[in-house]
Amino acid sequence: MQEAVLQLRNVSKTIGKRTIVDGLSFDVPAGEVFGFLGPNGAGKTTTIRMIVGLISMTKGEVFVKGVSVRKQFEQAMTHIGAIVENPEMYKFLSGYQNLIHFARRHSGVTKERIDEVIKLVGLQNRIHEKVKRYSLGMRQRLGVAQALLHRPSVLILDEPTNGLDPAGIRELRDYLRKLTQEEGISVIVSSHLLSEMELMCDRVAIIQGGKLIDVRSLQEEGTGESAQLKVTIDVNNPQLALRVLSESFQDLKISISGAQLELMTDKSRIPDIARRLVLADLDVYGISASQKSLEDRFLEMTGGEMVV
Incomplete structure (x- = not known):
């Protein structure tokens, strides 16, 4: 893993007697899309607000490229671009005029850099139209362009897919991946949408009740011979098949669903499972295997609390 940014x-x-965020510790390396996943009210937005200095930390420390947010706030913020909740724009101005306005807040942002971020987020053809004519997805992209003007090392987006249609969500996902590859920056995305995080992120930190449950790689899990797969077996006698496999593979948890068996195992054991069933004179009509989804893993880790 690269050095953490x-x-x-x-x-x-802590506010009063209530602990909203409780002892979070994790690192985000350069060039990664890092997901911050948890139910509504888990403490995701509060954590982001502490990272960008909108609210103070009760205890602990945040470092951006080694610079302390507590002790060297202004210097730390030069490395961060963020959209917390919805991007705020002047709707009576064009997209380009908005970027000119925001560029004045940072030193050293040239016209060339403005043109560069416009191209990066794919707004070249609409940048001179007034923002009030933009779709929500276009406003999100303009917000990303604004956050990138000063060449931050970290881009933080809080619930960026809220209100977007499926096409807009896919667009945003593609642009975030492009940013990490072409700009080399780290993108931190918070969300409660499991399916989108699975498609968008390299790793996710799962937070529940203000505490970090786990940090998982989505790229490495589910690959290779040892990857855990959900296996469904269509067989003529499920009860007999259950007895055969339970005797042969005592470590497997096997259940019957209708006329099928369901179990979790790694890829390397599937041929042996099929062989045992055939040797027991059972008719096997089909075996399907799928990677355990982020939803399955989330439910395992959080004791069954579904993301809402």
Whole structure:
């Protein structure tokens, strides 16, 4: 893993007697799309607000490229671009005029850089139209362009897919991947949408009740011979098949669903499972295997609390 551009160390937030965020620690390396996943109210937005300095930390520390957010706030913020909740734009101005306005807040943002970010987010053909004519997806892209003007090392997006249609979500997903590849920046995305996080992110930090449950790689899991797969077996006598496999593979959890068997195992054991069923004179009509979804893993780790 590359050197971390963002580090959280025991970050906590307490208001009164309520602990909203409780001792979060994780690292985000350069060039990664990092997901921050959890139910509504889990503490995701509170954590983001602490990272960007909108609210104070009760304890702990955040470092951006080694710079302390607590002790060197202004210097740390030069490395961060963020959209917390919805991007705010002047709707009576064009997209280009909005970028000119925001560029004045940072030193060293040239016209060439403005043109560069416009191209990066794919708004060349609409940038001189007034923002009030933009779709929500286009406003999101303009917000990303604004956040990238000063060449940050970290881009933070809080629930960026809210209100977007499927086409807009896919567009955003493609642009975020392009950013990590072409700009080399890290993108942190918070969401409660499991399916989108699975498609968008390299890794996810799962947070529940303000605590970090786990950090999982989505690229490495589910690949190779040892990957855990959900296996469904269509067989003529499920009860007999269950007895045969339970005797042969005592470590497997096997259940019957209708006329099918369901179990979790790795890819390397599937041929042996099929062989045992055939040797027991059972008719096997089909075997299908699928990678355990992020939803399955989330439910396992959080004890069954579904993301809403």
